[in-house]
Amino acid sequence: MKKLTGVPVSKGIGIGKAFLFLDTDFPKIPQFRIEKRQTAEEWARFLAAVHEAEEHIKSLQRAQKSLTGEDDAILNAHLLMLEDTDFHERIQKRLETNLQNIECTVRDVAQEFSQKLIASPVQYLRERAVDIADITKRLLHILLNVKKPSLADLTEDVIIVTRELLPSEAATMNRRHVKALVMGGGSRTSHTAILAKAFEIPAVFGLSGITSEVASGDTLIVDGTTGEVVIKPTAKRIEKCRMIIARAREEHGEHEALRDLPAETADGCRVILNANIEFPEEAEQVLRYGAEGIGLYRSEFLFLNAGFNAGYAEEEEQFRAYSRVLKTMGNKPVTIRTVDMGGDKIPPVFRTGEEKNPLLGVRAIRFSLAHPELFKVQLRAVLRASVFGTVKILFPMISGLTELEMALSALEEAKRECREKGQAFSGHIEAGAMIEVPSAAVIADILAEKSSFFSLGTNDLIQYALAVDRNNEQVGYLSQPFHPAVLRLIKRTIDAAHSAGIKVAMCGELAGNPSAAAVLVGLGLDEFSMSASQIPLVKQNIRRLDSETCRALAKRILTCKTVQEAEAVMKEEEGARGI
Ligand code: PEP
Ligand code: MG
DSSP, X not given: OEEEEOEEEEOSEEEEEEEEEOOOSSOOOOOOBXXXXXXXXXXXXXXXHHHHHHHHHHHHHHHHHHHHSSOOHHHHHHHHHHHOHHHHHHHHHHHHHHOBOHHHHHHHHHHHHHHHHHTOSOHHHHHHHHHHHHHHHHHHHHHTTOOOOOGGGOOSOEEEEESOOOHHHHHHSOGGGEEEEEESSOOTTSHHHHHHHHTTOOEEEOOTTHHHHOOTTOEEEEETTTTEEEEXXXXXXXXXXXXXXXXXXXXXXXXXXXXXXOOBOTTXXXXXXXXEESSTTHHHHHHHTTOSSEEEEETTHHHHSGGGTTSOOOHHHHHHHHHHHHHHHXXXXXXXXXXXXXXXXXXXXXXXXXXXXXXXSSOTHHHHHHSHHHHHHHHHHHHHHGGGSEEEEEEXXXXXXXHHHHHHHHHHHHHHHHHHTTOOOOSOOEXXXXXXXXXXXXXXXXXXXXXXXXXXXXXXXXXXXXTOOTTOGGGGGGOOTTOHHHHHHHHHHHHHHHHTTOEEEEOSGGGGOGGGHHHHHHHTOOEEEEEGGGHHHHHHHHHTOOXXXXXXXXXXXXXXXXXXXXXXXXXXXXHHTTO
């Protein structure tokens, strides 16, 4: 038995067999001599691999063209390289002279090609070395028949152990069979962590050496509440964990009693508790936890799902998804965030130009404004679905007034288009800005003039304000919601919104942190939106609070100079309330 401790990101305990999920970026290339008579066979394998690579690139090209109406220059270049006669001749010649297997021959010839390119004084040619690497990798994967196993095909219960799981992979895994998730990288607010919480899968991240510690088939206990991962546990340990799981089920039952009680402090200060969702089918589950609405529907996950890998979801598909959520929620409000594509959430079809800093790149509203036609497809789908309930539209990653105005004018255009087509939509749709870039918090008073509401995205607000990559476990310890700068940005946003007469929600992970509830109530936050399973805990806490004490606490916390000081004040206050 061995015990490791990582970052707990999604509560609960999972017991099961490990399934090592490793990436295949760098295939191991076997190297062996062949007989002269085998060269024809190896050459034929090469030509077949080229053909398969071409077919794959062409299908990507078709998908790309259907989106942008244009041929993708990079994919075109890859096709030309695959057909390059010089490349072919060199491979054939080397195969015949060196008598080595084709995988090895392709690698060596490609290396020579790229070394020449790298040495070129012409920048354009130097940059083509990346394309050579790309097509070589593609050819080698085909020749070696290397396929990354698909987590969508899981048929047995497993605990996934991996260095890195992309949000698109997490979105498409067969979650019925995933009992827990252990990852080498990641942090509490990475999108994969958010998905683990939405799926209620216990998860521990940030265990850097985990893939060398664990073998597929090893029994593991993963405690997503404490961050403990036990490899090959004793029978006694497993038994103890089963008892904890049974106790958690009982507590779940106790929480159900809270479902229909209002989220208000003991002295009657009422706040709204909403849920965050990533998939339409989650709407049913959030009602069971007593959500008063959906405060954040991360619509981009519709595009990260398997079916959408080949392109952008059509207007009808989007309309169906949004309508389903609105119908399920009845007259409870549903805030649909327009796609936050980019950063770590980019479907393969959009992955063309490399971005050195994707989190600071063409992400969220920038992506939508850069693809106005796609943006309007989404806005029309939301507008048409609005007749089924109460919809609010939320624009992500607004960093200045111009972006907000551009987003609002796209919405007006989409309305005009719907009217022209005789498509009905609700006359009362609020549109708001996410406050998740520090600049937006600083100019919240300016943005408030054009926003019907604000939603504080603390995951990104913390990332951008404190310069802490939310996906980098090495700096995860610096991701501090109680940093004075973060608290001041939150306060500034709430005050500016209230002065302008609009409400403020919070949909970052901080909203679901039960120990933050007192400070947030004290700061005047109107709405909290969180993973549905957190709602009972946060509600329980809020119902024990007193609004006057919360205001005094917030005032005191705002005078703290360090995170440590703020946390000490919170502990002291919790102690005074006997928690
Ligand atoms: C946030 O940034 O806090 C947020 C809610 O958005 P996301 O986590 O999807 O980036
Ligand atoms: Mg965000």
